[in-house]
Amino acid sequence: MDRRRFLQTAGCFSAGTIAALAPRAWTAQAAQPNNQKRLIVVFLRGAVDGLNVVVPYTEPNYYSARPKIAIPKPGNDRGSNSSAIDLNGRFGLHPALSALMPFWNDRSLAFVHASGSPDGTRSHFDAQDYMESGTPGIKNTKDGWMNRLLVQIANQSPVQALNLGNTTPRILTGSMAVASLAPGKRSVKPQVLDRPQVGSAFDRLYNGNDAMSRI
Numbered sequence: 545m546d547r548r549r550f551l552q553t554a555g556c557f558s559a560g561t562i563a564a565l566a567p568r569a570w571t572a573q574a575a576q577p578n579n580q581k582r583l584i585v586v587f588l589r590g591a592v593d594g595l596n597v598v599v600p601y602t603e604p605n606y607y608s609a610r611p612k613i614a615i616p617k618p619g620n621d622r623g624s625n626s627s628a629i630d631l632n633g634r635f636g637l638h639p640a641l642s643a644l645m646p647f648w649n650d651r652s653l654a655f656v657h658a659s660g661s662p663d664g665t666r667s668h669f670d671a672q673d674y675m676e677s678g679t680p681g682i683k684n685t686k687d688g689w690m691n692r693l694l695v696q697i698a699n700q701s702p703v704q705a706l707n708l709g710n711t712t713p714r715i716l717t718g719s720m721a722v723a724s725l726a727p728g729k730r731s732v733k734p735q736v737l738d739r740p741q742v743g744s745a746f747d748r749l750y751n752g753n754d755a756m757s758r759i
Contacts, residue, residue: 585690587715589672598655599628599636615639631655676714691718 600606601617618636621627628636629645635657637644647653663680665671674680678689694704698720705722707713716722726733 583693585715587676587713594657597638597641598631598657599638600634600657601628601636602634673714687718688713688715690715691720691722694718694720694722 595606595610596613596615599615601615607614615636615638616627618628618630621639625639627639629639629642630636631648635655637648644653661671661674661680663671663674665674665681670683673683676688677685678692679685690705695718698704705716705720707716707722707724708727709724710726712722712724
């Protein structure tokens with residue numbers, strides 16, 4: 545699945561979904577008892593061109609600064625279906641993301657445009673680190689903001705977050721436990737714990753009434 549197709553599919557999440565999931569991005573779910581809400585965070589490390597996703601088509605500077613890559617104004621594509629799809633009379637959606645429009649129309653989708661870190665660094669790596677630590681301008685923060693969030697909403701479950709990837713990203717590092725799921729075909733590869741004899745051993749280990757068995 546390419547990125548464009550993924551963004552289209554991501555719009556199919558429910559209104560309770562705050563963001564969407566993308567390849568090489570990570571999810572954290574925070575569930576309270578009897579509460580089915582989930583927080584899904586997308587971190588596009590390859591970047592996404594926000595000005596061409598949500599197009600400020602009433603802004604002349606947008607077209608003067610992007611003479612070759614700007615998205616045409618709504619209705620200005622001469623039948624080629626390449627123009628922005630009007631959202632509110634000022635902004636338009638990239639035509640390749642037309643599948644998201646039903647969610648915009650029923651108010652289950654919103655965009656937060658022109659937002660970012662207040663730190664003025666020109667370092668891509670520092671900026672990325674600050675976005676994940678949630679402390680712009682401070683490099684020595686040890687944990688990520690999503691892990692700190694897990695601390696605040698901790699419940700009876702020992703693992704509340706799921707990371708899709710081989711390594712835990714900066715945004716999820718910290719004191720709270722995070723489970724990891726390998727991407728692609730590796731996600732269904734049998735693990736050591738899937739072996740029947742290992743599972744039986746754990747069953748015997750935790751079948752008592754001691755403190756460890758009740759965890």
